[in-house]
Amino acid sequence: MIYLDYQATTPLAPEVAEAMRPWIEERFANPHSPSRWGREADAAVEVARNQVLKAIGVSGGSVAFTGSATEAINWALKGTAEKAPPGRNRIITVATEHAAVLDTCEWLTDHGIDLTILPVKPDGLLDLDDLERELDERVLMVAVMLVNNEIGVIQSVTEIARTAHQVGALMLCDAVQGFGRIDLPLDADLIAISAHKIHGPKGIGALWMRDGAEPAPLLHGGGQERQMRSGTLSPALCVGFGEAAQLAQKRATRDYDHVQKLWAAAVHALGPGWVINGSISHRYRGNLNLRRDGVDGARMMADLRDIAFSLGSACASGSGRPSHVLRALGLSYSQSRSSIRLGFGRYTTQKELVDACQRIAAVAKAQERLDA
Ligand code: PLP
Numbered sequence: 001m002i003y004l005d006y007q008a009t010t011p012l013a014p015e016v017a018e019a020m021r022p023w024i025e026e027r028f029a030n031p032h033s034p035s036r037w038g039r040e041a042d043a044a045v046e047v048a049r050n051q052v053l054k055a056i057g058v059s060g061g062s063v064a065f066t067g068s069a070t071e072a073i074n075w076a077l078k079g080t081a082e083k084a085p086p087g088r089n090r091i092i093t094v095a096t097e098h099a100a101v102l103d104t105c106e107w108l109t110d111h112g113i114d115l116t117i118l119p120v121k122p123d124g125l126l127d128l129d130d131l132e133r134e135l136d137e138r139v140l141m142v143a144v145m146l147v148n149n150e151i152g153v154i155q156s157v158t159e160i161a162r163t164a165h166q167v168g169a170l171m172l173c174d175a176v177q178g179f180g181r182i183d184l185p186l187d188a189d190l191i192a193i194s195a196h197k198i199h200g201p202k203g204i205g206a207l208w209m210r211d212g213a214e215p216a217p218l219l220h221g222g223g224q225e226r227q228m229r230s231g232t233l234s235p236a237l238c239v240g241f242g243e244a245a246q247l248a249q250k251r252a253t254r255d256y257d258h259v260q261k262l263w264a265a266a267v268h269a270l271g272p273g274w275v276i277n278g279s280i281s282h283r284y285r286g287n288l289n290l291r292r293d294g295v296d297g298a299r300m301m302a303d304l305r306d307i308a309f310s311l312g313s314a315c316a317s318g319s320g321r322p323s324h325v326l327r328a329l330g331l332s333y334s335q336s337r338s339s340i341r342l343g344f345g346r347y348t349t350q351k352e353l354v355d356a357c358q359r360i361a362a363v364a365k366a367q368e369r370l371d372a
Contacts, residue, residue, distance in 0.1 A: 002356045004309045006286055006343035007149045007177060012240075013199035013346075019243040020201065023236035031235050032224055041235040048242025052206055055245035056184055056191065061210045064225040065233055065241070069176045069194035070100040071218075072207035075229070076172045076190045077104045079215020080141055081113055088140040092116045092169075094126055095328040096150075100192075101143050101174055102324075114138070122330050123279035124153035131163055139169040146178035146185060150325040150341060151278030152287025154178070157185035170213055176205075180248030181256070181284060189213035195237070199346065200244030204237040255346050259286040265350050266342060269357035273364070277326060277339055291331075291339040294368045300340060303363050307356045310341040 003011070023044065029037035031045045045065075052063050066072045077091070093105055095117050102117070109115050118130050126144065135142075142164040146157050161171035165187070173188040180198035184191060191208040195201055209215070214228065221230030248255070263285035270290070277289040297311040311323075322336035331339070340360070344353055 002307045002352045004307060004342045004344055004348070004353070004356060006345040006348070007152075007197075007341065008310060008343070009196045009202065010199045010345060011347055012201065013244060013247055015247055016200055016240045016243045020236045020240040023234075023239050027235065029235075031233055031238075032222065044235050045233055045238045048238040051242035051246045052193075053208070055180060055249040056186075056193070056208050058186055058208065061208055062214075062226070063206050063208050064229050065238055066205045066207055066218075066229060067203060069174065069192045069205040072192035072194075072205045073098075073100040073172070073174055074104050075218040076192060076207055076215055077101070077108060077141070077143065079218060080170060080172075080190070081108050081111065082216040084140050088138055088169075090114045090116065090136075090139045091141050091143065092118060092131065092134055092139055092164075093143040094118050094120060094145075094155075096120050096124060096148055096153075096325045097143065097145055098149055098174055098176070101145070101172075105143070113140075120328050123282075124148060124151050124277075124325070124329055125279055125282060126155055126160065128156070128159060128163060131160060135163065135167045135169065137167055139164070139167055141170045141172055143172040143174070145174040145176075147175075147182070147284045147287075148278070148325065149177050150287075150323060151289045151329070152177075152284045153278040154182065154282045154284060156282075158187050161185055161187035161189075177284065177287075180245060180252070181259075181286070190215070195241040195244055198244045198248045201237050201240040204234070204241050206241070251346070259284075259345060262286070262344050262348055262350060262353055263288060266344070266353050266357045269354040270361050277329060277331070286343060286345045288342040288344075289339060290342075291335055292364050293338060294371055295338040295340075295364045296367060297337055297340045299367065300360065300363050304356075304359060307359065309356075309360075310343070311339070 029041045031041035049063050105115050144155050144160050157173050164171045170189040172190045175191050176194045179193040189210045194205040217228045219230045224230050274290045274292045326336040
């Protein structure tokens, strides 16, 4: 199997598995219990929290662990809406956001929120003039992702946050695909991240909150996570997240350079005839989303069962619906169907990537001949 689906999830780093092992096999204490074992587990959770905070690149604010980035995003949006001052009931977001943002915002429209979804330009980037035109004193929050999970384009979140702040709105950034890979927009007020996209375990995410921008509590109960998100934390998952974050920080330049080389090798191996979806200049290059006239992505996937790649996005793939992101770029239904997403990173070798791309190109040519 050649794994080219790094935007869906990433392989667990061996260092992470090693760090987690004692907390799975032996050290089972509840980190919220006052026993000596409990205090040791709590200390390990706090080390992990600091590792995550350091990898985000901030000294202030706080990190609360959640079960996923989806949970962190739901919390940020719903909890902020719950605390909204009178008169501030608008949320502005973008058509290419992840479903965790779009569906939560839609849900909020039944709970008093007035929602504006901005379009993107054909390269997938938000036009800041469009945002400025929409901003007014009624805007509670602007939610824009850093790196798009389907097409890899990087939005100017720092500028977007500064613009939002001019009218007193808060900024939520879904940084799931950018965390551990590129610098985070530290002007945001709330940042959602996930461990399994950075070679950490599944089942844990986090919400970073600027002091004073904390949403209303999410889960009520034992009062964990500073009374905001009750529930027993898993030391194993927290330690795994912390280790993955620290590793990503340490290896940032090496991983980044590796991905740049892989991108160039993949583009070369695919050969001519492909169009890259989304901006090439404002892009995380571990994502190669591209299309070719006459190609049927689903048929290609059936022909290449030993290569794990994606059609549009992992979430949209099973649904049979064309990707909402590719539609937002203005692609037709048939252009969306002829698009595939290759995602690669730390553990992808150039040889396997080139091999996969050459086979993808060969299948594309065979499909063209068959249909001619
Ligand atoms: N946001 C983006 C951009 C993502 O790519 C994903 C995962 O696919 C999520 C949010 C949700 O993350 P999680 O799997 O931790 O819920």
